[in-house]
Amino acid sequence: MIGQRENSPPLEGSMSIIDWFNNREKKTHESSKLDIPGDLWVKCYHCSEILYLKELEQNHKVCEECGYHFRITPEERIHFLFDKKSFKETDRYVSSVDFLDFEDTEHYADRIKKAKSKTKHEDAIIIGKAKLNDKDVAVGIMDFSFMGGSMGSVVGEKITRIIEVAAKDKIPLIIFTASGGARMQEGILSLMQMAKTSAALKKLSLVNVPYISVICDPTCGGTSASFAMLGDINIGEPGALISFAGPRVIEQTIRQKLPKGFQRSEFLLEKGMLDMVVPRKKLSDTLSSLVSLLDPHTK
Amino acid sequence: MQTLDFEKPLSELYNKIDELKRLSEEGNVDLSNEIEKIEERAEKLKKEVFSNLTPRQVLQIARHPNRPDSLGLAGLIFDEFLEIHGDRTFRDDPSIVGGPAKLGGFRVMFIGHQKGHDTKEKIYRNFGMPHPEGYRKALRLMEMADRFQMPIVTFVDTPGAFPGKEAEERGQAEAIARNLREMAGLKVPVITVVIGEGGSGGALGIAVSNKIYMMEYAVYSVISPEGCASILFRDSNKADYAAEKLKITAKDIVGLGVADAVLPEPLGGAHNNWPETATTIRTRIEKDLKAYKKKAPNTIMEERYAKFRAFGQFEERKEKA
């Protein structure tokens, strides 16, 4: 099913941060809507099946035909996973600053503005507390559509804060990653966020609070090489690209094509880097079970 | 020795000096006045050139083929050093070297990236780009150091962790991530010197440290200027501009609060004088070791944590504007 995505378009099929930047001025819809009035239908990126949008949403944005997991917004994730209306966002208004006065083809300050108005989020992550099957959990959800989910000071700070909440309240932590890696526009300080978040996870491990990392498509570079891979339990979403170096960089280095399915969730499961690959529809139940099985602080 | 393009006017002067010296010897004529004048000019030019380097030129010095490397410096700095090998899981990664060492009465654990100099060594060392087993070897040494109460000294000099097929299969991301987390829990001090190239996560994997020093012409960056240019600027010729924008020089890294201080290099760069470079580093490390001797293990860990916890620049407001 998943893992053989040679038919999928480059936009969604194998996007790394490099692809994201290369494609950022092309259309990047989370699901490609057809030119049919009312936007009632979408085409599956993987199998090209025409899907009825309402049914797709009922199926947690997973193609009924081939099992392809569409990328989803943090709001959709919350809706699919947690007890109704239980998610309470915290630390919302932390936002990025263009402290290096960074300019590439565009000013970083302008990029931030655009991403904010496009996503209605302050940065590439939201954090808060929610209930999962009536149990309190600390939650972080990354948003790939905000500058490729790149990790700068804000993402690092908010990840660290939610880890600290989990440690203080002794409630399990669940983080959903979707990120091209470190945010280059913040230079060395973006790199330091890798160490900052990982150090916070060291503290969390010392107070015996479980951390479940749900690694979504795509999770690369500095994000995979820090908090994403450090879960007590690492769960991959089916077909997610999970890498340190992106497939393109590797192909340039070794000057050969990578095999099908390389760096996909199923591949990482086989290599021992993930504990499980869980389809979106089963994720809520799986997380709920894991939390009650692992958490020593359950009353 | 390889001459960098901006060193060329200098090396021309030096060639002239050599020529005049030979002439004066062969012809038995006194040219000492002329020689002295040119030597003065050369000194002046050298100071000028090296006080006005662009970030890209600094990067060239940081990558200089004769730049002092980890093993070379270890030999000059430590009174005793025994290299040990292997991650106990897969293999020994020659891109990262390390072992127990002695410095002025202190027992320390040394770890560093090793790039190599000639073609053969460079290939053997994979140009200083570690595989996961390199990071796992480093962690094994650090955990040993923690148990035996040995402060850790690390030298950073890598273009980055290796972006290869096997490295991915064996968990490059996990290996680096684990080091970041576990280094945060070490109860011995970690002192890091970026001696050449601080390439992204591959550098950070041995640099979650209490003290971080930048050699004067070393660089530390989230991505190579070349990589940044081709991704963000979509033009690999923009590497010079990217090097400027990324703020990668020693002064910048100290300015952003990531490194504690710049360690001065001999005029013309560390490749001109390894022993002097080693002495500078040794003096700095010895001072720190003395200071940390008085600190409690928990304090050492908490200070490191606080340092990294504070990294980041952002703004926060109460309500939506």
Ligand SMILES: [Zn+2]
């Ligand atoms: Zn499909």
